[in-house]
Amino acid sequence: MITEIAPAPERVASEPARRPRGKRPAWDEVPRWHIYLPLSVYLLFTLIPFYWILLFALRPAGSTSLVPWPMTFDHFGKVWNERAFGTYFQNSVLVGVATLVMTTLVALAGGYALARFDFRIKKAFMLALLCTQFVPGALLLVPLFEIFANLRMINSLASVVIAETVFQLPLSMILISGFIRNVPFSLEEAAWVDGCNRFTAFRIVVLPLLRPGLIAVGSFAFVHAWNHFLFALMFLSDQGKQTIPVGLNTLMSADSVDLGALAAGGIIAAVPVVIVFAFIQKWLITGFSAGAVKG
Amino acid sequence: MAQAAAVAKPPAPPRRRRASATPRRLPYLLIAPAGLLMLGFIAYPVISVFYYSLQNYNPTKPWRNGYAGFDNFVQIFTKDTQFWDTLTFSAKWVVVEVGLQLLFGLALALIVNQTFVGRAVGRALVFSPWAVSGVLTSAIWVLLYNSQTGITRYLADLGIGSYGTSWLSDTSTVFPAAIVADLWRGVPFFAILILADLQSVSKDLYEAAEVDGASRLKQFWHITLPHLKDAIVLSTLLRAVWEFNNVDLLYTLTGGGPAGETTTLPLYIANTSVDAHNFGYASALTTVAFVILLFCSIVYLRLSKFGGDQK
Numbered sequence: 001m002i003t004e005i006a007p008a009p010e011r012v013a014s015e016p017a018r019r020p021r022g023k024r025p026a027w028d029e030v031p032r033w034h035i036y037l038p039l040s041v042y043l044l045f046t047l048i049p050f051y052w053i054l055l056f057a058l059r060p061a062g063s064t065s066l067v068p069w070p071m072t073f074d075h076f077g078k079v080w081n082e083r084a085f086g087t088y089f090q091n092s093v094l095v096g097v098a099t100l101v102m103t104t105l106v107a108l109a110g111g112y113a114l115a116r117f118d119f120r121i122k123k124a125f126m127l128a129l130l131c132t133q134f135v136p137g138a139l140l141l142v143p144l145f146e147i148f149a150n151l152r153m154i155n156s157l158a159s160v161v162i163a164e165t166v167f168q169l170p171l172s173m174i175l176i177s178g179f180i181r182n183v184p185f186s187l188e189e190a191a192w193v194d195g196c197n198r199f200t201a202f203r204i205v206v207l208p209l210l211r212p213g214l215i216a217v218g219s220f221a222f223v224h225a226w227n228h229f230l231f232a233l234m235f236l237s238d239q240g241k242q243t244i245p246v247g248l249n250t251l252m253s254a255d256s257v258d259l260g261a262l263a264a265g266g267i268i269a270a271v272p273v274v275i276v277f278a279f280i281q282k283w284l285i286t287g288f289s290a291g292a293v294k295g
Numbered sequence: 296m297a298q299a300a301a302v303a304k305p306p307a308p309p310r311r312r313r314a315s316a317t318p319r320r321l322p323y324l325l326i327a328p329a330g331l332l333m334l335g336f337i338a339y340p341v342i343s344v345f346y347y348s349l350q351n352y353n354p355t356k357p358w359r360n361g362y363a364g365f366d367n368f369v370q371i372f373t374k375d376t377q378f379w380d381t382l383t384f385s386a387k388w389v390v391v392e393v394g395l396q397l398l399f400g401l402a403l404a405l406i407v408n409q410t411f412v413g414r415a416v417g418r419a420l421v422f423s424p425w426a427v428s429g430v431l432t433s434a435i436w437v438l439l440y441n442s443q444t445g446i447t448r449y450l451a452d453l454g455i456g457s458y459g460t461s462w463l464s465d466t467s468t469v470f471p472a473a474i475v476a477d478l479w480r481g482v483p484f485f486a487i488l489i490l491a492d493l494q495s496v497s498k499d500l501y502e503a504a505e506v507d508g509a510s511r512l513k514q515f516w517h518i519t520l521p522h523l524k525d526a527i528v529l530s531t532l533l534r535a536v537w538e539f540n541n542v543d544l545l546y547t548l549t550g551g552g553p554a555g556e557t558t559t560l561p562l563y564i565a566n567t568s569v570d571a572h573n574f575g576y577a578s579a580l581t582t583v584a585f586v587i588l589l590f591c592s593i594v595y596l597r598l599s600k601f602g603g604d605q606k
Binding site for chain 1: 323325417421542568
């Protein structure tokens with residue numbers, strides 16, 4: 001009797017003792033300085049360049065002070081008006097948003113087909129998607145230029161939007177089909193039973209669950225289109241049609257570089273992506289780990 | 296009346312036919328937009344590159360245009376020293392860049408995967424250069440490397456480096472200088488992907504290992520690293536291809552100079568087609584680059600046994 005009772009409390013006692021350890025695995029017992037020291041060193045490497053460009057953008061031309069004081073916004077006004085960054089900004093926003101919308105919609109349709117259907121050319125199509133990852137967009141500049149010239153789309157933002165979308169599509173589609181596969185098919189079937197058609201069921205049941213993934217994919221497309229330089233440089237020769245990266249390159253390749261203007265232009269280029277990034281940072285990690293194609 | 300009877304008589308078959316008839320066409324309709332875009336703007340250009348690689352094609356010298364056979368390729372492999380120089384530089388660039396990015400990215404991901412005070416802010420700050428474009432990266436590092444007002448001037452004050460020339464215009468310093476600039480933007484990419492993959496390591500494994508008295512290093516070696524293997528193989532491959540192809544940074548940072556010291560193969564191709572208008576020859580170079588990439592990728596996947604032994 002006694003021997004039977006005795007181990008019981010011990011087991012009870014050991015249960016709660018093990019649980020906290022489960023919450024806090026061995027990794028958590030890392031000495032704090034093992035975290036903070038390398039992190040601070042790396043942060044310095046990350047942040048000094050940002051500080052440097054801010055410094056040049058805010059201090060008066062010719063100043064060598066290491067703090068942006070007295071502060072001036074002259075460089076911004078100059079770049080925005082005289083160097084046409086206002087126009088570039090507008091063009092970049094157009095290209096970025098159009099690419100985002102197009103990529104997400106087309107990839108959503110294709111991703112759904114890949115996730116939910118078995119059809120004859122599916123394997124070949126998947127293989128083609130993977131192969132595109134090895135096709136260098138930069139090396140297709142000449143034929144792409146000829147295509148857009150034939151379509152009379154040179155100097156139109158549409159050419160850049162199409163080119164950016166096409167090169168964003170494969171990866172976006174693979175990621176989105178991964179996200180859709182993570183949503184149990186039975187949820188959709190349940191909605192059909194309740195009288196929804198395929199599209200409504202998708203819109204009501206699946207789409208809300210895809211939000212983190214779609215945010216990751218969409219912002220990826222936006223940031224990419226906003227940042228990309230070569231297509232805009234090649235397809236848009238009219239200065240009024242150019243985008244911010246092209247404008248930055250023009251500032252940089254001038255004979256005598258106006259460092260203040262360059263820095264201010266750089267800040268203008270960075271602001272939208274930094275905002276997007278701050279917004280999506282959290283989703284990015286969950287989005288990527290959910291979309292990982294495994295097995 | 297007749298219609299109603301027809302439906303009422305065999306209730307199951309028509310409905311099943313309707314239900315299966317839509318899905319049979321539906322997937323093709325759904326992939327059609329993506330498929331057509333990729334056919335028109337990737338497949339067709341690729342084929343035309345293959346076609347032009349067998350041609351003499353130069354819009355500024357139309358009298359020489361025409362079928363060239365394998366002349367372009369013979370030229371590349373036997374006479375073109377610039378091809379070999381730029382290919383060697385590309386290889387060096389990709390290996391050093393991807394190796395260092397992986398190393399720092401992995402370390403960074405392991406660090407910010409810990410729980411500590413200020414983790415959210417730390418992550419956001421450390422990852423932030425990921426969103427910055429190649430051109431903007433160039434702009435920032437041009438400011439940093441400026442010999443008069445850049446940070447290198449202050450380093451020279453401390454006795455590191457010398458006054459006068461920018462690191463970007465000196466053949467002995469341009470390579471590390473460009474590497475560091477690209478690392479600044481590239482490390483967060485690896486850190487983000489590896490951190491995402493770290494989320495799915497089962498905590499039980501660490502617990503079990505700890506019970507067995509495995510050291511933290513052993514846990515990393517036997518649990519974390521095997522788990523990350525596929526993600527590492529895939530991300531290094533994608534990144535290597537990307538680093539090989541991407542010309543934004545070097546084009547704007549060094550322009551391939553000084554003295555052609557930092558010209559990658561794609562940069563050489565871009566110059567050949569855009570500046571020299573030698574489209575036929577550039578297409579042949581593109582074909583060679585494409586084959587090299589494909590070959591290296593297959594070898595890499597084979598050697599790393601991607602997705603293999605874990606099942």
